[in-house]
Amino acid sequence: MEEVRVRFAPSPSGEVHIGNARTALFCWLFARNRGGSFILRIEDTDVGRNREAGEVPILEGLAWLGMDWDEGPDRGGPWEPYRQSERLELYRQHGRRLLAEGKGYPCFCSPEELAARRAGAQREGRSSGYDRRCRDLAESERQRLRAEGRPHALRLRAPLEGETVVQDIVRGEVRFLHAELDDFVLVRSDGRPTYNFACVVDDHLMRITHVIRGEEHLSNTPKQLLLYEAFGYEPPRFAHLPMILALDRTKLSKRHGATSLQQYRDLGYLPEALVNYLALLGWSHPEGKEVFDLQEAIAHFSLERISRSPSVYDDRKIEWLNGHYLRSLPAAELARRALPFMRAAGYDPQPPDRLAKLVAAVQDRVKLLGELPDALAYFFRDDFHYDEEGYRKYLARPGAAELLERSREALSSLPEQDFTVENTEAVYRRLAESMGIRAAELIHPTRLALTGRTVGPGLFDIMALLGKEATLARLGRCAAGLRRD
RNA sequence: GGCCCAAUAGUCUAGAGGCCUAGGACGCCGCCCUCUCAAGGCGGUAGCACGGGUUCGAAUCCCGUUUGGGCCA
Numbered sequence: 106m107e108e109v110r111v112r113f114a115p116s117p118s119g120e121v122h123i124g125n126a127r128t129a130l131f132c133w134l135f136a137r138n139r140g141g142s143f144i145l146r147i148e149d150t151d152v153g154r155n156r157e158a159g160e161v162p163i164l165e166g167l168a169w170l171g172m173d174w175d176e177g178p179d180r181g182g183p184w185e186p187y188r189q190s191e192r193l194e195l196y197r198q199h200g201r202r203l204l205a206e207g208k209g210y211p212c213f214c215s216p217e218e219l220a221a222r223r224a225g226a227q228r229e230g231r232s233s234g235y236d237r238r239c240r241d242l243a244e245s246e247r248q249r250l251r252a253e254g255r256p257h258a259l260r261l262r263a264p265l266e267g268e269t270v271v272q273d274i275v276r277g278e279v280r281f282l283h284a285e286l287d288d289f290v291l292v293r294s295d296g297r298p299t300y301n302f303a304c305v306v307d308d309h310l311m312r313i314t315h316v317i318r319g320e321e322h323l324s325n326t327p328k329q330l331l332l333y334e335a336f337g338y339e340p341p342r343f344a345h346l347p348m349i350l351a352l353d354r355t356k357l358s359k360r361h362g363a364t365s366l367q368q369y370r371d372l373g374y375l376p377e378a379l380v381n382y383l384a385l386l387g388w389s390h391p392e393g394k395e396v397f398d399l400q401e402a403i404a405h406f407s408l409e410r411i412s413r414s415p416s417v418y419d420d421r422k423i424e425w426l427n428g429h430y431l432r433s434l435p436a437a438e439l440a441r442r443a444l445p446f447m448r449a450a451g452y453d454p455q456p457p458d459r460l461a462k463l464v465a466a467v468q469d470r471v472k473l474l475g476e477l478p479d480a481l482a483y484f485f486r487d488d489f490h491y492d493e494e495g496y497r498k499y500l501a502r503p504g505a506a507e508l509l510e511r512s513r514e515a516l517s518s519l520p521e522q523d524f525t526v527e528n529t530e531a532v533y534r535r536l537a538e539s540m541g542i543r544a545a546e547l548i549h550p551t552r553l554a555l556t557g558r559t560v561g562p563g564l565f566d567i568m569a570l571l572g573k574e575a576t577l578a579r580l581g582r583c584a585a586g587l588r589r590d
Numbered sequence: 591g592g593c594c595c596a597a598u599a600g601u602c603u604a605g606a607g608g609c610c611u612a613g614g615a616c617g618c619c620g621c622c623c624u625c626u627c628a629a630g631g632c633g634g635u636a637g638c639a640c641g642g643g644u645u646c647g648a649a650u651c652c653c654g655u656u657u658g659g660g661c662c663a
Contacts, residue, residue: 220663223663234592234662276595276596279594279595280594281593281594282593285592285593285594285662286593286662287662289662319660320594320595320596320659320660320661321659321660321661322660322661323594323595323660323661324593324594324595324660324661324662325661325662327594345595347595347596347659348595348596348659348660350658350659352600352601354657354658354659355658355659356659356660382602385602385603385615386602387602387603388603389602389603389604393603393604393613393614393615395602395603395614395615395616396615412602412603413595413596413597414595414596414597414659415595415596415597415658415659415660416601416602416603417600417601417602418601418602419600419601419602419616419617420601421600421601421616421617422601422602422615422616422617423616424616425615425616425617426616428628428629432629467628468629469628469629469630470627470628470629471628495626530625533625543625544625545625545626546625547625548625548626549625549626551625552625552626558626558627559626559627560626560627560628561626561627561628562626562627562628563624563625563626564625564626565625
């Protein structure tokens with residue numbers, strides 16, 4: 106069986122859009138499932154913002170998600186170079202060939218003329234495609250215009266009748282009438298190739314067997330097929346993935362919040378959660394599993410299970426998944442991943458292994474790494490405010506100060522090294538019993554005194570983590586404050 | 591505007607003519623656990639866009655409408 110070769114061809118915009126990440130993932134999963142090659146190609150022929158700098162975040166983003174590639178701009182390969190900007194000579198050669206064989210022709214219309222004619226055509230309700238006026242220019246006329254130094258583009262001499270049928274792996278047969286297609290531009294007058302042209306030349310030269318890309322390229326496919334035919338090349342197989350939409354069913358864009366890999370990373374999403382979620386958008390596990398790792402996805406991936414309808418990106422579900430993966434991490438590993446977030450918030454845990462213990466206390470209470478600094482804030486500072494409602498409910502009442510004082514006193518009998526979860530709890534249970542009240546009546550005011558909050562880890566976990574000194578100090582401070590008011 | 595694609599609960603999806611009284615997941619609601627909040631367990635809510643066909647039988651096939659999306663830009 107022929108070796109499968111799949112490419113992912115992003116433009117170096119500096120970040121990886123979530124939809125592109127999904128496309129890359131599906132390409133990669135397919136290649137790996139079939140024991141084929143995954144190739145990275147940078148489509149940087151749009152002059153301007155597209156510089157090499159924009160390419161680095163893309164490579165980093167894919168690697169962060171756990172993907173690797175066999176050929177690419179950073180590591181070369183048998184069909185290099187892997188940047189379109191470095192392949193211009195190849196496009197030129199191919200352009201010349203079509204011209205020589207009469208399958209392409211020079212078009213001397215300027216962009217301004219074309220725009221004006223298109224507007225006119227649309228106003229009169231005619232087809233807005235190119236009117237082919239340069240298609241049959243006499244050779245002498247071409248010579249003359251060329252001699253004048255008139256800039257010209259290269260257009261395909263497309264068939265006027267008939268149809269092109271795209272055999273799409275996910276959509277089946279899709280037919281396009283040639284009458285609807287026009288003599289599209291292959292090479293612009295400044296020498297830059299168009300998307301369709303460069304794509305065909307590269308995919309053929311790089312021996313790509315499967316083109317897996319977003320649905321927005323389905324309409325480009327017949328044009329590319331026409332090009333393969335003009336060159337006499339065998340076309341690859343095509344698979345067009347459904348779009349990813351925002352909740353309002355429009356294209357996912359900046360205004361919908363985070364849309365790039367790096368934004369998700371900065372928010373504290375785990376790559377394993379992101380990649381798992383992405384695998385679920387437009388594809389489903391044959392056994393209906395929803396939580397699985399990359400190895401599992403590779404083992405079961407197939408293009409046949411890709412759905413045809415667009416999917417809406419759901420923040421809730423990926424958050425849940427992220428929480429799931431967060432909870433399954435060993436505390437030390439979670440601490441390692443949390444550290445940059447803690448430092449960014451100005452919290453530097455000392456000694457370093459203390460963070461693992463802290464993080465374990467809130468591990469199933471957060472969904473994102475980015476929530477950890479706040480969830481753990483009171484372990485790093487004692488200048489917090491008391492939650493207003495909690496204050497009213499548990500502290501602003503007669504006897505509250507005394508309650509805290511008696512708690513403090515009871516705890517003070519514990520030696521520093523015995524200030525454990527079990528011992529502090531035993532002390533509290535005993536105290537409550539001797540006072541003839543429920544332990545909860547001690548616990549709630551204490552949590553507020555120690556953390557300023559009404560929610561959080563179990564109180565005795567907090568005490569043990571805080572240590573005797575801080576615990577007693579906060580209890581005393583809170584009681585004193587209540588006495589003053 | 592032309593062409594193309596799509597349509598199962600709020601969302602992701604299973605479903606390839608009888609296995610469907612439409613299955614799973616997120617969310618939401620309730621209960622249990624419990625010092626709070628989570629997590630976890632249990633239960634519940636909610637869907638085949640509409641209209642015509644084809645067929646003994648349609649979520650599934652065909653046509654149209656509607657709606658969304660894409661490409662030409």
